[in-house]
Amino acid sequence: MTVAEGAKYVAAAYAVILAALLIYYFMSARRVAVLQRDVELLEDEAKRRQAPAGEAE
Amino acid sequence: MNGGSWAQFKAILRKDLIRELRTRDMLVSMILFVLLAMVIFHYAFTVRSDTDLTYFTGGMLWVTFIFAMLLGLNRSFAQEKDEHCLDGLLLCPVDRVTIFFAKTAGNLVFLLIIQAVAVPVFALFFIERGFLGDLLPFLAVLLLADLGICALGTLLATISMNTRSRDLLLPILFLPLIVPVLIAATGATTLVFAEGAGFGSLVARLLFLLGFDAVFLVAAWGTYDFAIGE
Amino acid sequence: MKKLVSAPALFIGAGAFLIVGLLLGFWWAPVDSSSMGFSQKIFYYHAPIAETSLVAFGIAFVAAILYLRTQDLKWDRLGYVSVRLGLLFAVLVMLTGMIWGKASWGTWWAWEPRLTTFLLVCFLYAAYWVLRSVVDEEQRRATYAAVFAIIAFVDVPITFFATRFLPEGLHPAVITSGGTGMEGSMFASFMISMVGMTLLLVALIRRDLEIEDLKDRVTDLKTSLGG
Numbered sequence: 075m076t077v078a079e080g081a082k083y084v085a086a087a088y089a090v091i092l093a094a095l096l097i098y099y100f101m102s103a104r105r106v107a108v109l110q111r112d113v114e115l116l117e118d119e120a121k122r123r124q125a126p127a128g129e130a131e
Numbered sequence: 132m133n134g135g136s137w138a139q140f141k142a143i144l145r146k147d148l149i150r151e152l153r154t155r156d157m158l159v160s161m162i163l164f165v166l167l168a169m170v171i172f173h174y175a176f177t178v179r180s181d182t183d184l185t186y187f188t189g190g191m192l193w194v195t196f197i198f199a200m201l202l203g204l205n206r207s208f209a210q211e212k213d214e215h216c217l218d219g220l221l222l223c224p225v226d227r228v229t230i231f232f233a234k235t236a237g238n239l240v241f242l243l244i245i246q247a248v249a250v251p252v253f254a255l256f257f258i259e260r261g262f263l264g265d266l267l268p269f270l271a272v273l274l275l276a277d278l279g280i281c282a283l284g285t286l287l288a289t290i291s292m293n294t295r296s297r298d299l300l301l302p303i304l305f306l307p308l309i310v311p312v313l314i315a316a317t318g319a320t321t322l323v324f325a326e327g328a329g330f331g332s333l334v335a336r337l338l339f340l341l342g343f344d345a346v347f348l349v350a351a352w353g354t355y356d357f358a359i360g361e
Numbered sequence: 362m363k364k365l366v367s368a369p370a371l372f373i374g375a376g377a378f379l380i381v382g383l384l385l386g387f388w389w390a391p392v393d394s395s396s397m398g399f400s401q402k403i404f405y406y407h408a409p410i411a412e413t414s415l416v417a418f419g420i421a422f423v424a425a426i427l428y429l430r431t432q433d434l435k436w437d438r439l440g441y442v443s444v445r446l447g448l449l450f451a452v453l454v455m456l457t458g459m460i461w462g463k464a465s466w467g468t469w470w471a472w473e474p475r476l477t478t479f480l481l482v483c484f485l486y487a488a489y490w491v492l493r494s495v496v497d498e499e500q501r502r503a504t505y506a507a508v509f510a511i512i513a514f515v516d517v518p519i520t521f522f523a524t525r526f527l528p529e530g531l532h533p534a535v536i537t538s539g540g541t542g543m544e545g546s547m548f549a550s551f552m553i554s555m556v557g558m559t560l561l562l563v564a565l566i567r568r569d570l571e572i573e574d575l576k577d578r579v580t581d582l583k584t585s586l587g588g
Contacts, residue, residue, distance in 0.1 A: 077392070080399030083464035087403040087457045088383075091410070094453055098565070102572060109575040116582035123586070286512070290505050295495040303491055304509065307484040308516050311523035318526050336526060343519060350515055354508045357429050360501065 136229050143220070143233035147207075148240060157206050158244060161199045165249040168195040169256055184257050189321030192253055193276070193313055200242060200280055201305060204288040205298035207238070212292050221359070231285060231355040238281040246273060258324055268330050269323045275340035276316035279347060283308055286351045289358045315339050371564035378557025379406075386550035400464035405550055407457040409558035410450050411479070415517065417447030417562055418486065422514035425507035437503035440510055441493065442569040446562060448486045454479050474524040481520050485513045 151157055172191045176184055184191070211217050220230060284305060291300040319336040322328035330337075386405035392398060421443040428436035458476050463469050470476070489509055496502035 077399045080402075080464060083400045083460055084402045087460045088406060090456050090460070091406055091453055094449065094456075095561075098449060102568060105572055106575065109572065109579055112579045113575065113582065116579065116586060119586060120582065283512075286508075290492070290508060293496075293501070294492070294505070295497065300492065300495060303488045307481050307488060308512065310481055311516070311519045314523045314526050339522065339526070346515055346519065347512070350512055354429070354511060357504050358508050360504065 136226055139225050139229045140233045140236075143225075143230060144236050147234065147237035151207075151237075151241065157203055158241060160206075161203050161241070161245050162248050164202060165195050165199050165245055166252060168198070169249075169253055173256065185325045186321055188253065188257050188324045189317035189319070191257070192250070192320055193317045195249070196242065196246065196277075197280065197306075197309060197313065199245060200238070200284055201302050203241060204238065204284045205301055208288045208292040209298060217359075227356045227359050228352050230359065231289075231351055234289075235278075235281045235285045235351075238285055239277055242277050242281060246277070254324075265323045265327050265329070268328065268333050269320065271330075271337055272316055272319040272323070272333065272340065275337060275344060276312050278344045279312045279340060280309060282344065282347050282351055286347075286355060286358055289355070293360065311343055312340065315343075371560060371567065375557050375560035375564050378553055378560060380557075382409075382550050382552075382554030382557055385546070385553060390546040390550050400461060403457055403461045403464070405554050406558070407454065407461060408551060409555040410457065411454045411475075412555060413558045413562045414447045414450030414454060414479075414482075416559060417443045417450060417566075418482075418510075418514050418517065420566070421447065421510045425510035428503055428507045432500070434499065434503060437506065438570065438573055439566070440503075440506060441489075442566055442573070444486050444489050444510065446565050446569070448483065448490075450562070451479055451483050451486070455483065472527065474521065474527070477524050477527075478517070478521045482517055485516065489513060 169191070172184075172187075172195075176182065176187065221227075284301075287304045287308075288301055291297060291304060294300055315336040319328075319333050322332060382405060386402060390405075392401075421440045424436045424440040424443060428434075428440065455476065458479065459469050462471055462476065489506060492509055493502055493506050496505055
């Protein structure tokens with residue numbers, strides 16, 4: 075097998091690895107973004123609910 | 132192991148054996164299953180009139196035994212669960228591990244009974260030469276492989292019976308784990324039946340099976356407390 | 362968010378090792394003298410990924426033991442995060458192994474020890490997930506998963522040895538480190554990539570655990586608001 079042919083297989087293997095890792099990373103990054111946004115929204119909501127109670131006192 | 136554990140072991144083993152021998156449901160079904168499997172194998176694998184399945188005997192035998200064991204385990208544990216036998220047993224001050232050994236021994240006895248019927252019939256259907264001379268090495272393989280199958284099977288059945296999918300889960304958990312036993316046992320069996328191998332050429336596989344049994348018996352001993360739960 | 366700021370350092374470190382290892386493997390280490398030739402270069406990531414997936418399952422094994430001893434669910438969490446990543450790496454081992462096999466032997470599949478072992482490993486840990494999915498109660502699920510993780514990990518080396526009993530097929534050469542021994546430069550490149558891959562595993566585990574913590578936070582907030 076010539077170097078050129080071998081190189082194609084090597085490139086394919088490394089591409090698979092890179093693709094898998096990147097996909098995993100970016101899927102988790104999206105999860106993180108969604109969760110962080112949820113946390114912020116929920117924390118804001120919690121503060122909002124406390125504020126009127128505080129004002130009423 | 133103190134005297135109390137041994138007495139408990141015997142008691143549980145006796146209970147399981149008597150219960151099954153009285154009704155004989157499971158035994159009869161498993162024996163029929165094994166015999167049917169052989170017939171099916173014949174029809175499935177005989178493509179030409181001169182097909183010689185001698186080299187496949189190991190594989191056919193052990194596949195049959197493993198699947199029969201899966202059926203039997205599912206049946207006996209499902210029965211136990213439905214009749215709440217296990218709950219009653221757990222209320223007694225029995226060491227959980229003793230239950231494991233007793234159940235494994237019980238399953239081993241059933242498997243041996245089935246094999247005692249199946250192997251001669253198998254030899255009749257599939258093996259082209261007499262094999263009485265090679266019986267001893269084969270029995271050694273049989274015993275060691277059976278032990279591994281029963282120990283792992285009992286442990287996993289205890290877990291799978293308490294899940295949502297019950298009997299559907301057991302093969303998924305069991306089969307990948309039992310592959311090493313399958314490899315060693317089928318190789319050894321085929322060597323005995325097809326080539327009349329003696330102990331010498333089987334030593335490696337026998338030692339391997341011994342190691343497998345030792346490792347998993349210890350692992351089960353350590354974890355059975357947790358597997359049997361609350 | 363402060364918690365996740367620490368993770369990038371690990372990722373960058375991992376990436377550095379991996380890139381250096383890759384470059385060394387391609388430009389410094391010589392082309393393999395056996396019939397594999399250039400395709401042997403796949404080894405520089407293939408083997409580290411294999412080791413790393415086993416490390417992940419080893420972590421799950423330890424976590425399982427710790428869970429059974431302490432009944433603390435945080436160990437269960439570490440367990441399933443590790444198994445998930447280990448499974449990802451194991452699948453990668455299979456894929457790269459198949460590509461390498463195609464290059465070396467001309468076929469995509471061969472029933473040779475390493476590919477077969479990893480195939481079984483994939484089935485084993487897929488079973489772990491199935492087991493988790495059919496138990497609803499948290500502590501019981503963690504207990505069963507822990508028992509299985511322990512048994513599964515013990516079975517991995519046993520399976521590897523068992524595959525040695527299989528008869529040699531058309532593909533006698535096991536994928537070794539490129540021959541009877543590795544040259545110094547090959548070994549060094551391989552080790553550097555190994556370190557990188559292991560760091561990557563640690564970074565990913567850490568990140569996944571932090572995501573789980575985030576999920577907990579969301580659930581807690583929702584409960585306190587809605588409850």
